[in-house]
Amino acid sequence: MSSAPGADPGPDFELASAFPEVTWLRQAAAAADWAAIRQYHDSLPPGTDRAFVVGVLAEDDGFEHALRRQLAAVPHDVLALTVLGTRLIEAGWEIRTGARAKNVSREQFKAFHEHLREAEQLLIRATALDPSYDAAWAARLNTALGLSLGMNESRRRYNRLARYHPHHFTGQARLLQKLCPKWGGTWEDAHGFARECLLTAPEGALNGGLVAEAHIEHWLDLGAADKRTEYLAQPHVHAELVEAAQRTVFHPQFARPYGWVTVQGCFAALFSMIGDTTQAAAHFQALGNLASDYPWDYLGKPAEQYIQHRDTALRGRR
Amino acid sequence: MNPRDPQYHQASHDSQSAATMNAIHLTEVDGIPTLFAYAPGPLRAGLVFRVGTADETLARAGVTHLVEHLALYRHGLADYHYNGATKAAFTHFHVEGAEHEIVDYLHGVCASLADLPMERLETEKEILRTEESRREPGQLPLWRYGAQGYGLVSYPEWGVRGLRPEDVRHWTETWFTGGNAVLWIAGERFPAGLTLKLPPGARHPLPAVTSALPTTPAHFADGQGGVLLDAVVTDTAAARLYAGVLERELSRALRQEDGNSYTAATDYTSRRDGHAVVTAFADSLPAKQDAVLGGFVDVLAALQAGRIAPADLEAVRTRADTGLTAADAAVRRLPGAAEDLLAGRPPRGLDELRHELWSVTPGQLHAVALEAAGTALLQVPAGHSASWAGYAEAPVRSTYAVTGRRFEAVAKDGSALVVGDDGVSVTVRGRDGGDLAVTVPYRSCAAVLSWPDGGRRLIGTDGLAVAVEPGLYGVDAHTMAILDAAVPPHARVELPPRQSAPRAEAPEPAAASSAAPARRTGGQTAALVVLFLLGGLFAFIALATTVFGHDPDSSTGEWLGLSGFLWAVTGLIVWPAVRILRRTRRA
Incomplete structure (x- = not known):
C-alpha cells in the first residue's frame, strides 16, 4: 500500500532550505551591512558561483538605495556595480513579466529596456574594472538576452567569462537559454553546448546537468502533448539523461553546489515524464523535498506538479 | 618612464647626433616663414597654405582641390617627384628632387597660383570628378560637424561643376597668399636661389569648429564594414600614445582573442587648434558585427576604467620615440610643424617633445580615455545600435516642422x-x-x-x-x-x-x-562600377589562391596568410561599394 494522500510533506521551494547562508545574506542586504557582505563575498572559496550570491543580494528592491549610496562613495566598487546591475535586471523583468512578447505592452517594454540599459552600463564598467569577475559577466549574458544584442555577442560574453571560469554553471545556463530557438538559436547548438559542458567539466561537477535543461527546454517548446511524449520516448534522450546524471548529481564526488536543486529537479521531472520511475524516484529522494520553480513551472503549478510526479515515482518504485 | 629613467639617458645620449640633425630652424624666404631641418638624401620641400575643405561651403565644395590641381598642371611632365594634397584645413604642395628641381617646382607653383591656367578649368574639373568616384570619404565628420566646416570632407565636391574662372581666381587671391603660407625644407643644405613670389594677404584663423551633435557620446548606424569611432581630445603626447594603446588593445581583443576582426587600427590627427581627433576602426565578418561592436565597447570601457597595460604604453612610447629620433624624423615632422606654424603654434624642439613623451604616465592615458569617452562618436553597422552602451542616438530628425x-x-x-x-x-x-x-x-x-x-x-x-x-x-x-x-x-x-x-x-x-530622412548623398554610381569590377577581380585572384595556391614550397601558414590577405583586400574593395548601395536609394 502506498502511503495515505497528504502524508508526505509538500515540496520546499525556499532557497534558504538548501543553502542556509541565504538567510544571512538576505538579512545583511536588508540591513545594508555592506562591510559584512563584502567580507563574506570576498572570502568565498575559489570556484564558487558568485552569480548565485549576487542573485540573492539582488532579490530585494530595498537594497537599491544602499547600493547607489555605496557607488556614489566608491564608483569603482565592482561588487556594488554588479549587485545593482543585477537588481535592475530583476526589476526590469518584473515589469516586463515572463509573458510572450506579443502580450507585453509598449510601456512595459520601454521600462524593461531602460532598466536593462542602465544595468548594462553598470556591468560594462564592472567587467572593465575586473574582467575576471564571474557574476558581472553572468549578468551581462542576461542583459545581452533582454536587449537582443545578438548571438555572437552572447557567445563573446560567455567566452570572456570562460577565460577565467571555464566551468561556470550560471554562465553556461544563461548561454544555453540564448542558444535555444526561443532566443534565436537552434536545438543543435543548444544540445551541442550542453553536451560540451558535460564532457569538459570535472567529474562530479554540476555542469552536465545542462543536458537535462536542454531537454526540458526542447520538450516545452514542442507544445502538443503527443509530440512531447514522442520526444521523450526517444531512447537517446533517456540514455543521455542517465549518462549526465551519473557524471553529475549521482557522481561520488558531487558536492551539491549552488544550482543543484534545479538540476536534480530537471532530472526528476524528465525521468518521471519518460516513465522511468526508478530513476525519477532516486532523484526525488536525493532532493528530499527541496524544489525550485524551474523546471516545475514549465509543467504547470510547481507545487502540484512536484507532488504528483514525486508521488507517482515513489509509488512506482515500491 | 621619465627623463630620470636611466634608459632615457642612454637613449638620449645615443641619439645626440640625431637630435642635432633633427633640429628645426625657423627662417624666411621672401617674407614667408620657412622651416629648415638637416636631413641626408634628396632635398624635400613643402609649401603649405592655411586653407582646405573646411573653409569652403557645401555648395562650393572642391574649390581648394581644384586650385591645387590647376597650380600643378604645368608640372605635368616633370620627372622629379611631386604631389599636392588638400586636407580639411591645410593644402600641401610637396616635392622631392635635386636642388634646381626644388627651386623650379616652388617657383612654378607660385607662378601658377598668381596666374592659374584657366584654359584647363573644365578638364581639371573632369579629372576631379574621376578622382572623386574613387574616394570613399568617411561619414564620421559629417555626423560630428554637420554639412559645414570640418564636416565637408564627408561630402562630394558638389561645387566644382559650377565654378567659374572668376570664382576660382577670387578663392586663390583670398587664401593662397604669402601671408597664409609656410614653407618647409629638409636636406643637406638650404637650396640656393630660392624665391617665393606670392601675392600679399592675411593669415587666416583656423576654421570654426561646428557641431551637429547635441550630446556626446553618440552613435549612428551606417554601412556594413565594422565599427568606427572618433573622439576629440586635447592634443598632447599622452593623447597620441592613447591612440597607439587603443590600437593594440583593439587588435588584441577583437583579432587575437575574439577572432571576429581582421583589421583593427587607430589614427591620430592634430587639428592644430590644441585638439586632436582620435579615430579607431575595426572591421568585421558580416555575421560577427554584434560581437565586434560588443568587443569594441568593452575595449573602450577598459581604458576608461583605467585598465592600461604598462607594457602597451611602453611599446607605443618606444615606437614614438624611435619616430622622433630616426634619421628622417625631421622630414616627417616638418609638414606637421608647418601646419602648426600656420595655426600660430611655434615649432617645438626635439628634446621638448621627447621629454613630454617620456613623462607620460598611465594616469594621463586614463585621463585621455575619459576625455575621449565624453566626446566619442561611434559608427555602428546598419541595423545595430549602441544606445545600450550609453551612446546617444545622433539626430536623424529635426525638432520641429515648418508650417x-x-x-x-x-x-x-x-x-x-x-x-x-x-x-x-x-x-x-x-x-x-x-x-x-x-x-x-x-x-x-x-x-x-x-x-x-x-x-x-x-x-x-x-x-x-x-x-x-x-x-x-x-x-x-x-x-x-x-x-x-x-x-x-x-x-x-x-x-x-x-x-x-x-x-x-x-x-x-x-x-x-x-x-525617412537620409543624411547621405547620392551620385556614386561610377564608384560602384569601378569598385565592383575591382572587387570581382580580387575575388577571382583570392579564390584562385585559396584553391590552387597551396604549393608544396610554401608553408600552410603562408598560404593561409596570402589567401586571407587577398580575401581581406576583396572585402575592403567591395565594402565601400556595398555601403554606397545601401546608402543611396534609387527611386
Whole structure:
C-alpha cells in the first residue's frame, strides 16, 4: 500500500532550505551591512558561483538605495556595480513579466529596456574594472538576452567569462537559454553546448546537468502533448539523461553546489515524464523535498506538479 | 618612464647626433616663414597654405582641390617627384628632387597660383570628378560637424561643376597668399636661389569648429564594414600614445582573442587648434558585427576604467620615440610643424617633445580615455545600435516642422512635404501617432541640389536633408518657383540630368525612404562600377589562391596568410561599394 494522500510533506521551494547562508545574506542586504557582505563575498572559496550570491543580494528592491549610496562613495566598487546591475535586471523583468512578447505592452517594454540599459552600463564598467569577475559577466549574458544584442555577442560574453571560469554553471545556463530557438538559436547548438559542458567539466561537477535543461527546454517548446511524449520516448534522450546524471548529481564526488536543486529537479521531472520511475524516484529522494520553480513551472503549478510526479515515482518504485 | 629613467639617458645620449640633425630652424624666404631641418638624401620641400575643405561651403565644395590641381598642371611632365594634397584645413604642395628641381617646382607653383591656367578649368574639373568616384570619404565628420566646416570632407565636391574662372581666381587671391603660407625644407643644405613670389594677404584663423551633435557620446548606424569611432581630445603626447594603446588593445581583443576582426587600427590627427581627433576602426565578418561592436565597447570601457597595460604604453612610447629620433624624423615632422606654424603654434624642439613623451604616465592615458569617452562618436553597422552602451542616438530628425503649404505623398504613405516661408519639411507619421519631421530652414541651407527634371534636395548645415520631388508630392510649378526663389542663391548646385527622376507610380519603399530622412548623398554610381569590377577581380585572384595556391614550397601558414590577405583586400574593395548601395536609394 502506498502511503495515505497528504502524508508526505509538500515540496520546499525556499532557497534558504538548501543553502542556509541565504538567510544571512538576505538579512545583511536588508540591513545594508555592506562591510559584512563584502567580507563574506570576498572570502568565498575559489570556484564558487558568485552569480548565485549576487542573485540573492539582488532579490530585494530595498537594497537599491544602499547600493547607489555605496557607488556614489566608491564608483569603482565592482561588487556594488554588479549587485545593482543585477537588481535592475530583476526589476526590469518584473515589469516586463515572463509573458510572450506579443502580450507585453509598449510601456512595459520601454521600462524593461531602460532598466536593462542602465544595468548594462553598470556591468560594462564592472567587467572593465575586473574582467575576471564571474557574476558581472553572468549578468551581462542576461542583459545581452533582454536587449537582443545578438548571438555572437552572447557567445563573446560567455567566452570572456570562460577565460577565467571555464566551468561556470550560471554562465553556461544563461548561454544555453540564448542558444535555444526561443532566443534565436537552434536545438543543435543548444544540445551541442550542453553536451560540451558535460564532457569538459570535472567529474562530479554540476555542469552536465545542462543536458537535462536542454531537454526540458526542447520538450516545452514542442507544445502538443503527443509530440512531447514522442520526444521523450526517444531512447537517446533517456540514455543521455542517465549518462549526465551519473557524471553529475549521482557522481561520488558531487558536492551539491549552488544550482543543484534545479538540476536534480530537471532530472526528476524528465525521468518521471519518460516513465522511468526508478530513476525519477532516486532523484526525488536525493532532493528530499527541496524544489525550485524551474523546471516545475514549465509543467504547470510547481507545487502540484512536484507532488504528483514525486508521488507517482515513489509509488512506482515500491 | 621619465627623463630620470636611466634608459632615457642612454637613449638620449645615443641619439645626440640625431637630435642635432633633427633640429628645426625657423627662417624666411621672401617674407614667408620657412622651416629648415638637416636631413641626408634628396632635398624635400613643402609649401603649405592655411586653407582646405573646411573653409569652403557645401555648395562650393572642391574649390581648394581644384586650385591645387590647376597650380600643378604645368608640372605635368616633370620627372622629379611631386604631389599636392588638400586636407580639411591645410593644402600641401610637396616635392622631392635635386636642388634646381626644388627651386623650379616652388617657383612654378607660385607662378601658377598668381596666374592659374584657366584654359584647363573644365578638364581639371573632369579629372576631379574621376578622382572623386574613387574616394570613399568617411561619414564620421559629417555626423560630428554637420554639412559645414570640418564636416565637408564627408561630402562630394558638389561645387566644382559650377565654378567659374572668376570664382576660382577670387578663392586663390583670398587664401593662397604669402601671408597664409609656410614653407618647409629638409636636406643637406638650404637650396640656393630660392624665391617665393606670392601675392600679399592675411593669415587666416583656423576654421570654426561646428557641431551637429547635441550630446556626446553618440552613435549612428551606417554601412556594413565594422565599427568606427572618433573622439576629440586635447592634443598632447599622452593623447597620441592613447591612440597607439587603443590600437593594440583593439587588435588584441577583437583579432587575437575574439577572432571576429581582421583589421583593427587607430589614427591620430592634430587639428592644430590644441585638439586632436582620435579615430579607431575595426572591421568585421558580416555575421560577427554584434560581437565586434560588443568587443569594441568593452575595449573602450577598459581604458576608461583605467585598465592600461604598462607594457602597451611602453611599446607605443618606444615606437614614438624611435619616430622622433630616426634619421628622417625631421622630414616627417616638418609638414606637421608647418601646419602648426600656420595655426600660430611655434615649432617645438626635439628634446621638448621627447621629454613630454617620456613623462607620460598611465594616469594621463586614463585621463585621455575619459576625455575621449565624453566626446566619442561611434559608427555602428546598419541595423545595430549602441544606445545600450550609453551612446546617444545622433539626430536623424529635426525638432520641429515648418508650417506652410502641405503636399501629401501621391503614394498615400502618410508622409507629406510642407513648404513654408522659412523652410521645407518632410513629415512622416510616427509609431506613437505624432509627426516626425526633417526640416531644412532656408537660412541654414548648406546646399540645394537641383536637377533639370525639377527635383531638389535641400541639405541643412546640420547635415539633415529634405528631398523635394514634385512628382512624388504633386507640387505645382508655382510653389517650386517660390521655393527656388527662397533658397539662398549661393547655396544652389546645378547638377546634370539624372538617369531617372523619382516617380509617383513606383513608390514602394522609395517613397517611404525619401520621407525617412537620409543624411547621405547620392551620385556614386561610377564608384560602384569601378569598385565592383575591382572587387570581382580580387575575388577571382583570392579564390584562385585559396584553391590552387597551396604549393608544396610554401608553408600552410603562408598560404593561409596570402589567401586571407587577398580575401581581406576583396572585402575592403567591395565594402565601400556595398555601403554606397545601401546608402543611396534609387527611386
